[in-house]
Amino acid sequence: MRLSLRSVLTASIAWLSTCIPSPAVTSDRRCVFLASPQNTKWIRRAGNISGPSQHCARTECCMGYFLLDSRKPTPILLSCSIIQTRCPNSSCHASLLHQKFIRCVCSSDFCNANISFNQQAQQTEYTQPQYSSDLLTVNVLIIPAGALFLFISLVMALKWKILLKQCRPVTPPNTHDVFEISNTDLDKHLEMQKVIACGHFASVWQGIFQGSSVALKVFPTALQQEFNKEKDVYKLPLMTHSGIVRFFGHGKIGKEFLLVLELATQSSLNALLSRTVCDWACTLKLARTLSQGLAYLHTDLKMNGVYKPAVAHCDLSSSNVLVKADGSCALCDFGCSTVLQRRGYSGIVEGKMQMGTLQYMSPEILEGCVNLSSGRCLLQADVYSLGLLLWEMLMRCSDLCTGSPGPEHTLPYEMELGRSPSLEDLLTFVVEKRHRPAIPHLWARVSQDLLLQELLEDCWDHDADARLTAECAANRLASLTLED
Missing domain, CATH: 1.10.510.10 (Transferase(Phosphotransferase) domain 1)
Known part of the structure; x- marks a missing residue:
């Protein structure tokens, strides 16, 4: 019996839903929104912007990124979450990303306005002024967004300025025999320089590892399954070919998962x-x-x-x-x-x-x-x-x-x-x-x-x-x- 176009459409949508970027969904979540003009285009994907607030279109989650300066969190990104993720906490509890950077995702209106952070058994809390529905005022520098791991190059330059002075082009790292990169090696030898691409599941950075220019594909904690699937393909035997991006290894930065790949200088x-x-x-x-x-x-x-x-x-x-x-x-x-x-x-x-x-x-x-x-x-x-x-x-x-x-x-x-x-x-x-x-x-x-x-x-x-x-x-x- 011949299926109608509508029947085929309904079945196909259900079957294809996993990897197709999710369309905008109805959401009542509102979040604090901050973005410089040149970076607003990335944040718009997360929902409609109205002054200093954002009405989420894709998730029920707000997100915030903060820089720890003298143990005081300073916001560097506040908006709706740009990708589908889980946010079980109604308040903004920080997780450590890497040394001085923390982030949170939360599930109540304007919850990203406040962040709680516990470091060395001391609780530090950053609280912005109370916001009403028609007035939210904050002044910060905002970074490129598009995934759960984005910061401005200025911030990263401050973080890695010593390593930058020591960088020089060398042969790409030989890690074909040791795929798992220790957290210690990442802390000592990894330099994340700038975001070069933003995808539905991960963000891609240009960086330096062990003195070599590489691409760093970063997956948020909630997408460990997607990380594992891609990692397992790269780790298949005999996957070395000039027509396939070279894989150097994988590891973790804080709770984020990382693939270290060949850098393609002409982009996509x-x-x-x-x-x-x-x-x-x-x-x-x-x-x-x-x-x-x-x-x-x-x-x-x-x-x-x-x-x-x-x-x-x-x-x-x-x-x-x-x-x-x-x-x-x-x-x-x-x-x-x-x-x-x-x-x-x-x-x-x-x-x-x-x-x-x-x-x-x-x-x-x-x-x-x-x-x-x-x-x-x-x-x-x-x-x-x-x-x-x-x-x-x-x-x-x-x-x-x-x-x-x-x-x-x-x-x-x-x-x-x-x-x-x-x-x-x-x-x-x-x-x-x-x-x-x-x-x-x-x-x-x-x-x-x-x-x-x-x-x-x-x-x-x-x-x-x-x-x-x-x-x-x-x-x-x-x-x-x-x-x-």
């Missing part, structure tokens, strides 16, 4: 495409290295008695691909990934499957028609996402738009459905009508246009079994010449 692929147009050589390098990294991730291999299972990324998007200094791509963000254990011919899905960014999802994932008895369906869903990523790159290639300035960077289906299409919109456009992103007529002037169009269509074919494998897509890209 999304950021790169947003700020610059690439020539054909640059575009081809991005495409080749991305497909090679995905092909390696999808490969199960055994070497010297060590086995690496195939891994489906399950959240492949331009925000989850990083670009290194040499212009090559590297996969990251494995929080939604699924490890496939080999049993005969088929890969068996282990653990709870999670899906990621909505507009990069394949038709079968959108529709909820996935055969979980075989891992191949998840690998082929990644290839569909790869096709959209290749289209996204090619749309910003100047050599494919000769005689035209070329379009601005757009995400898949943005031109047809807007920046953030709904699941129902995608079900209609992608699944029922079987439409895909439009390939510009300008590409027809390029000698390799037919090869490019065929590659995209074979990656995003509606039939998952008819799609290329990631390895085949990589081989096709390798066969393309540098001449446009």
Whole structure:
């Protein structure tokens, strides 16, 4: 019996809810709000701002960050919680983040206006003036927000100014044999410099560990499960490949969980495409290295008695691909990934499957028609996402738009459905009508246009079994010449 679109939509929303960023929910929580103009854009995600107060849109939690100066807490961030988290306490009780920094989350109106902190058996309490619903006045410096671990670079500079003077570029730390980094090593050798990205589950810092520049992915205490899942993927045997972000180790800072990763100096692929147009050589390098990294991730291999299972990324998007200094791509963000254990011919899905960014999802994932008895369906869903990523790159290639300035960077289906299409919109456009992103007529002037169009269509074919494998897509890209 054919299911109605509404039935499919209802079932799909329930099934996909884990990794898709939660939409705004009705909340009556109000919190003290403080933000400098340049940082307000980050805080707005947490709810509507009205003067010095904020009406929470996503959670029932307020949050506060404080700097301990002579044992007196000075507020550096007060707002609604920007991510989903638990806040069982109605009042603001501090937890120590790292040396002089404390934070709290609480579950009553304006509870982040007051913080209690117990240090060395002495209770220190910071209390702001009493606030009414129409008047909240405080003057502090506010830092970039977007997760539960954000501070301004000035504050961090004060914290690490001695270490900054000693920093010098050296070879990245060799921690492949020792994955767990002790808290003592983090205290002595870790320098957190500035926030470079904010995600739904974690914040990413640029920092220095043991004298080397690294990326530090920080997870709040409440998201230990998400931390463990990503950590376990990075720790799989034989996961070292140029197309996968290098993993140096993991540890804890206070109660926060930390992944120490390779620093990609050109940020995400999304950021790169947003700020610059690439020539054909640059575009081809991005495409080749991305497909090679995905092909390696999808490969199960055994070497010297060590086995690496195939891994489906399950959240492949331009925000989850990083670009290194040499212009090559590297996969990251494995929080939604699924490890496939080999049993005969088929890969068996282990653990709870999670899906990621909505507009990069394949038709079968959108529709909820996935055969979980075989891992191949998840690998082929990644290839569909790869096709959209290749289209996204090619749309910003100047050599494919000769005689035209070329379009601005757009995400898949943005031109047809807007920046953030709904699941129902995608079900209609992608699944029922079987439409895909439009390939510009300008590409027809390029000698390799037919090869490019065929590659995209074979990656995003509606039939998952008819799609290329990631390895085949990589081989096709390798066969393309540098001449446009």
